[in-house]
Amino acid sequence: MLTKSIPSGTQSHLMPHDLDLLDETAWRDLVDRFGYRMWAVARAFGLNPSDAADAVQAAWLRLIESVHTIRDPDRIGAWLVTTTRHEAARIGRGRAGDPLPGLPAEIPAPDGDPVAAMLTEEDGRRLWAAVDTLREPCRSLLRLIVTVPEIRYAQLARCLDMPVGSIGPTRIRCLKRLRSLMEEDR
Amino acid sequence: MTDDEYVLAALRIAAGADPLPARVSADARAVYGLRLPGAVTASPVRPAPEAATGVRPLGGVRSDGCADDGDPRLLRFAAEGLTIDMEVTVCDSHIDLAGQVHPAPGDGARVEIRTPHVSKIRFPTETGEFATTGLPLGWLSVVCHRPDRPPVATRWQCIRR
Numbered sequence: 001m002l003t004k005s006i007p008s009g010t011q012s013h014l015m016p017h018d019l020d021l022l023d024e025t026a027w028r029d030l031v032d033r034f035g036y037r038m039w040a041v042a043r044a045f046g047l048n049p050s051d052a053a054d055a056v057q058a059a060w061l062r063l064i065e066s067v068h069t070i071r072d073p074d075r076i077g078a079w080l081v082t083t084t085r086h087e088a089a090r091i092g093r094g095r096a097g098d099p100l101p102g103l104p105a106e107i108p109a110p111d112g113d114p115v116a117a118m119l120t121e122e123d124g125r126r127l128w129a130a131v132d133t134l135r136e137p138c139r140s141l142l143r144l145i146v147t148v149p150e151i152r153y154a155q156l157a158r159c160l161d162m163p164v165g166s167i168g169p170t171r172i173r174c175l176k177r178l179r180s181l182m183e184e185d186r
Numbered sequence: 187m188t189d190d191e192y193v194l195a196a197l198r199i200a201a202g203a204d205p206l207p208a209r210v211s212a213d214a215r216a217v218y219g220l221r222l223p224g225a226v227t228a229s230p231v232r233p234a235p236e237a238a239t240g241v242r243p244l245g246g247v248r249s250d251g252c253a254d255d256g257d258p259r260l261l262r263f264a265a266e267g268l269t270i271d272m273e274v275t276v277c278d279s280h281i282d283l284a285g286q287v288h289p290a291p292g293d294g295a296r297v298e299i300r301t302p303h304v305s306k307i308r309f310p311t312e313t314g315e316f317a318t319t320g321l322p323l324g325w326l327s328v329v330c331h332r333p334d335r336p337p338v339a340t341r342w343q344c345i346r347r
Contacts (some may be wrong), residue, residue: 007255024218026213027215027217028218030326031211031214031215035206035210035211036199036205036206037195037199039204039206039207040195040196040198040199040204041191041192041195043198043204044190044191044192044194044195044198047234049207050204051208053207053209053210053213054330054344054346056210056214056227056323057210057213057214057217057307057344058342058344060213060214060217061217061220061325061342062341063217064217064218064221064237064343065227065342066211066227067221077327085191086190088191110261123196123200124196124197124198124199124200124201125200126272127193127196127197127200128197128200128201131227142197145194145203146198146203147201147203149198149203149204172190175193175194178193179193
């Protein structure tokens, strides 16, 4: 929980107490509430545990750097998830050999990324119910991707008896079908 | 849901697969101790060409495992009229750091080199230079403390091989 009112102005070294937005209990509460979601997002980008840990830690460090700019505490969770996503994508691009883009200078508004706030267990339960209605190979493919985060396309191809070149397109098609089912369910 | 990664993340959360490692959670909690109320955050900017020679490490600061012909990383941060240059040399199991504050912060200033678990204090030279060795690989931030001015802290950077 937030323990102090949020300053409406810009930072000032003259009022350090106003900048100390969260007490330690509130911070721990944030970690407990959002840590797993942030981890899941980082891992969903295919990052190994070490890189995923860096993506999650980056988001926490960005928050401690930017905490004085927060005006709406209800957005912190969505912001953490969104920032983890940006960091995970950045690390992933770096691993792929692309130059690392710069970091966002300030806390982005989560309005442009509304799904970040919807990453709940209820969403997951609805998604799993939808997965169970998919035909093969989508059902097995998604189960493997989710439960074995670091599985490679070659391993998936062997498990599913599919050409390795078709794994990527099939993955895209299955996720698109899953999203369609979710939209129909709304 | 409009994004494949979020779909996969939501499935993973509901499945309870791949739990959050305790170390990651502990590191996140420890970040609270790194806050610097009142500090100004210096954002990264593109290093100037002369930075490569302007922040050469002081003689003898490289430690074992760091080749002299290595390729140090040049980082520049700026805020509040202050520029902090960092030359980071990644060694086998640690990193060495040489840097310079522009303009030189003057008497009474100190430079704090921070990692999540280690903090080192250096008093910059008349020209604003500072250096240290043996920092752990990983997250790094440099803070310039000046009398009667808010501290200026570089954004945290992750330094890996």
